[in-house]
Amino acid sequence: xxxxxxxxxxxxxxxxxxxxxxxxxxxxxxxxxxxxxxxxxxxxxxxxxxxxxxxxxxxxxxxxxxxxxxxxxxxxxxxxxxxxxxxxxxxxxxxxxxxxxxxxxxxxxxxxxxxxxxxxxxxxxxxxxxxxxxxxxxxxxxxxxxxxxxxxxxxxx
Amino acid sequence: xxxxxxxxxxxxxxxxxxxxxxxxxxxxxxxxxxxxxxxxxxxxxxxxxxxxxxxxxxxxxxxxxxxxxxxxxxxxxxxxxxxxxxxxxxxxxxxxxxxxxxxxxxxxxxxxxxxxxxxxxxxxxxxxxxxxxxxxxxxxxxxxxxxxxxxxxxxxxxxxxxxxxxxxxxxxxxxxxxxxxxxxxxxxxxxxxxxxxxxxxxxxxxxxxxxxxxxxxxxxxxxxxxxxxxxxxxxxxxxxxxxxxxxxxxxxxxxxxxxxxxxxxxxxxxxxxxxxxxxxxxxxxxxxxxxxxxxx
Amino acid sequence: xxxxxxxxxxxxxxxxxxxxxxxxxxxxxxxxxxxxxxxxxxxxxxxxxxxxxxxxxxxxxxxxxxxxxxxxxxxxxxxxxxxxxxxxxxxxxxxxxxxxxxxxxxxxxxxxxxxxxxxxxxxxxxxxxxxxxxxxxxxxxxxxxxxxxxxxxxxxxxxxxxxxxxxxxxxxxxxxxxxxxxxxxxxxxxxxxxxxxxxxxxxxxxxxxxxxxxxxxxxxxxxxxxxxxxxxxxxxxxxxxxxxxxxxxxxxxxxxxxxxxxxxxxxxxxxxxxxxxxxxxxxxxxxxxxxxxxxxxxxxxxxxxxxxxxxxxxxxxxxxxxxxxx
Numbered sequence: 169x170x171x172x173x174x175x176x177x178x179x180x181x182x183x184x185x186x187x188x189x190x191x192x193x194x195x196x197x198x199x200x201x202x203x204x205x206x207x208x209x210x211x212x213x214x215x216x217x218x219x220x221x222x223x224x225x226x227x228x229x230x231x232x233x234x235x236x237x238x239x240x241x242x243x244x245x246x247x248x249x250x251x252x253x254x255x256x257x258x259x260x261x262x263x264x265x266x267x268x269x270x271x272x273x274x275x276x277x278x279x280x281x282x283x284x285x286x287x288x289x290x291x292x293x294x295x296x297x298x299x300x301x302x303x304x305x306x307x308x309x310x311x312x313x314x315x316x317x318x319x320x321x322x323x324x325x
Numbered sequence: 326x327x328x329x330x331x332x333x334x335x336x337x338x339x340x341x342x343x344x345x346x347x348x349x350x351x352x353x354x355x356x357x358x359x360x361x362x363x364x365x366x367x368x369x370x371x372x373x374x375x376x377x378x379x380x381x382x383x384x385x386x387x388x389x390x391x392x393x394x395x396x397x398x399x400x401x402x403x404x405x406x407x408x409x410x411x412x413x414x415x416x417x418x419x420x421x422x423x424x425x426x427x428x429x430x431x432x433x434x435x436x437x438x439x440x441x442x443x444x445x446x447x448x449x450x451x452x453x454x455x456x457x458x459x460x461x462x463x464x465x466x467x468x469x470x471x472x473x474x475x476x477x478x479x480x481x482x483x484x485x486x487x488x489x490x491x492x493x494x495x496x497x498x499x500x501x502x503x504x505x506x507x508x509x510x511x512x513x514x515x516x517x518x519x520x521x522x523x524x525x526x527x528x529x530x531x532x533x534x535x536x537x538x539x540x541x542x543x544x545x546x547x548x549x550x551x552x553x554x555x556x557x558x559x560x561x562x563x564x565x566x567x568x569x570x571x572x573x574x575x576x577x578x579x580x581x582x583x584x585x586x587x588x589x590x591x592x593x594x595x596x597x598x599x600x601x602x603x604x605x606x607x608x609x610x611x612x613x614x615x616x617x618x619x620x621x
Numbered sequence: 622x623x624x625x626x627x628x629x630x631x632x633x634x635x636x637x638x639x640x641x642x643x644x645x646x647x648x649x650x651x652x653x654x655x656x657x658x659x660x661x662x663x664x665x666x667x668x669x670x671x672x673x674x675x676x677x678x679x680x681x682x683x684x685x686x687x688x689x690x691x692x693x694x695x696x697x698x699x700x701x702x703x704x705x706x707x708x709x710x711x712x713x714x715x716x717x718x719x720x721x722x723x724x725x726x727x728x729x730x731x732x733x734x735x736x737x738x739x740x741x742x743x744x745x746x747x748x749x750x751x752x753x754x755x756x757x758x759x760x761x762x763x764x765x766x767x768x769x770x771x772x773x774x775x776x777x778x779x780x781x782x783x784x785x786x787x788x789x790x791x792x793x794x795x796x797x798x799x800x801x802x803x804x805x806x807x808x809x810x811x812x813x814x815x816x817x818x819x820x821x822x823x824x825x826x827x828x829x830x831x832x833x834x835x836x837x838x839x840x841x842x843x844x845x846x847x848x849x850x851x852x853x854x855x856x857x858x859x860x861x862x863x864x865x866x867x868x869x870x871x872x873x874x875x876x877x878x879x880x881x882x883x884x885x886x887x888x889x890x891x892x893x894x895x896x897x898x899x900x901x902x903x904x905x906x907x908x909x910x911x912x913x914x915x916x917x918x919x920x921x922x923x924x925x926x927x928x929x930x931x932x933x934x935x936x937x938x939x940x941x942x943x944x945x946x947x
């Protein structure tokens with residue numbers, strides 16, 4: 169997959185999510201200016217997310233770039249964390265997740281994402297146009313690879 | 326600026342205990358001495374009967390004497406002990422707030438460094454309740470010390486010398502290190518008359534344990550902070566007993582206060598006497614407590 | 622029935638706790654007034670009001686922890702927090718500081734006051750002192766007591782007791798520990814943080830993961846071993862000829878099996894630690910404990926715990942509740 173279009177598509181997705189969940193940046197506070205490397209260790213890719221740069225930017229790299237905080241783990245663990253399926257601390261205690269660099273920033277990001285109750289499936293399906301088509305193979309790949317349905321089931325009352 | 330000898334935090338045998346306070350009475354240029362057991366009620370029977378005699382000798386030598394409560398009172402026996410302290414006729418230094426339940430309204434007392442006095446509201450409440458002197462918790466920064474000293478109708482004292490009391494627990498770490506239960510500790514803490522060093526896996530000096538208490542690994546030496554304490558209106562420095570060279574440490578602090586030596590000279594002369602390999606004075610500066618302003 | 626008191630670090634976690642069966646949720650403001658002052662955590666004034674409205678509509682209570690010790694010269698920040706908690710409709714505030722308790726008793730007499738575990742009230746004299754002097758209605762007991770001691774305390778006091786049953790375990794008497802500020806300059810009492818993440822560094826050294834706090838190595842773990850957060854009282858250290866967990870193993874509290882005994886000891890409320898944990902964690906733990914509390918109430922055996930993988934070091938202890946812990 170070419171990296172540049174993926175970077176553009178993911179930046180748009182993250183910008184949409186930031187607009188839809190103003191609490192994300194609020195909770196991140198000063199940490200929103202940090203560069204977060206999100207490193208799925210079972211993929212030959214690494215995302216560099218800058219929440220406050222140009223209302224949210226994502227760049228895709230072949231190898232982990234310089235960053236303020238790096239959160240590394242299998243794609244399933246990372247997606248499960250975003251999706252609220254799994255607890256970040258539990259993933260860390262089990263060594264499924266590794267955090268390096270600015271631990272405060274990583275923690276703030278984790279907490280902000282947890283509170284936003286993101287539904288990746290919804291976010292992505294609400295994201296139409298050519299860039300969405302570009303993301304579809306990634307989503308299908310992620311679902312296959314992780315066994316995680318990325319659309320949230322309604323919580324039982 | 327007065328000097329107070331804080332309660333001995335460690336477990337010494339009766340002869341050493343008696344000798345220590347005899348020397349403090351006869352030779353140490355200090356104003357106040359706090360006697361009694363702070364850490365573990367199981368130690369008290371070993372030297373309890375010598376307390377009145379030590380108090381008499383200290384008073385005869387012109388020193389004011391107080392008696393401390395335990396730092397953490399849980400057992401029925403310990404509650405009774407706390408109640409009995411009130412009847413000893415000495416000023417009680419409260420280091421566990423449950424002592425207030427036994428102190429009649431209007432009776433004077435002093436507040437030790439293990440009571441959480443962090444702000445004016447708490448300080449005023451305690452003074453209104455009868456606190457005649459307050460030794461602040463060691464972790465306070467100078468800005469807080471200034472505000473509290475200014476707000477206090479009672480003299481305010483701060484930590485001056487000795488391994489810092491950092492934590493108190495229900496669990497005995499000395500017993501744990503010897504694979505013994507607390508109830509069967511066989512008084513192993515007596516083997517370490519100045520606490521037992523706990524270092525990191527990299528061999529860095531870190532903490533020290535003393536029964537149920539955890540202390541700083543390095544020896545707090547607040548002599549470099551004296552000018553700031555003076556400006557803040559601090560009335561006294563607390564020197565914490567150690568098994569070797571304590572009278573000399575008291576003398577050095579008296580010389581410092583009276584202007585005969587400076588903090589640098591005190592620190593250099595006292596270095597061989599300090600428990601732990603290094604000094605620290607970070608708390609009042611707002612840094613980590615372990616930081617040392619004299620570090621090069 | 623024993624009341625289940627559940628943690629919420631975010632509004633999402635509060636919703637999760639209430640939906641999972643919490644009788645009450647405790648939370649705090651996003652500043653130094655509460656003892657879980659972690660990045661990205663806690664509630665704004667508006668979030669608190671909305672969350673309290675949601676909880677009340679679902680029949681759950683909200684307790685607001687304002688349980689650090691106010692900074693000299695800045696007490697108004699803490700006083701404002703108490704006033705705002707009352708305005709938002711909080712069912713109680715959880716306080717630790719004498720000065721703040723006196724202020725709340727005088728200026729907010731109708732706001733129910735609980736004594737935080739940070740006050741470490743470990744005997745009946747102390748508890749009765751807080752009850753008499755400041756009208757405290759419930760005491761959260763420090764984690765240094767055995768069940769027999771808790772039962773004895775309940776016989777001598779007139780206020781309710783709340784005890785921790787799950788989560789991170791303080792080894793030291795709470796609110797009386799300066800280990801964190803000694804190493805990092807930031808403490809639970811003053812800053813609402815212990816072993817703060819801002820001072821944590823992880824480094825891979827010789828194929829091991831070293832977890833450091835303020836430059837001091839707290840743990841070294843083989844690459845694939847469970848990794849505890851570098852809380853300094855749960856580190857691995859050396860003392861003379863011994864190397865090991867001098868203070869406490871990297872374990873956390875699970876008192877599920879002791880719930881019947883705690884009920885018999887007269888405990889009013891059971892507290893789950895973990896305001897820093899995710900909404901997923903909160904939902905799982907609350908659901909499990911609500912089932913256990915319901916079972917105890919119905920006289921059924923407590924269902925076996927399923928929470929092991931959520932705990933620190935993935936192991937659990939009954940802590941001080943069993944006397945052998947000491």
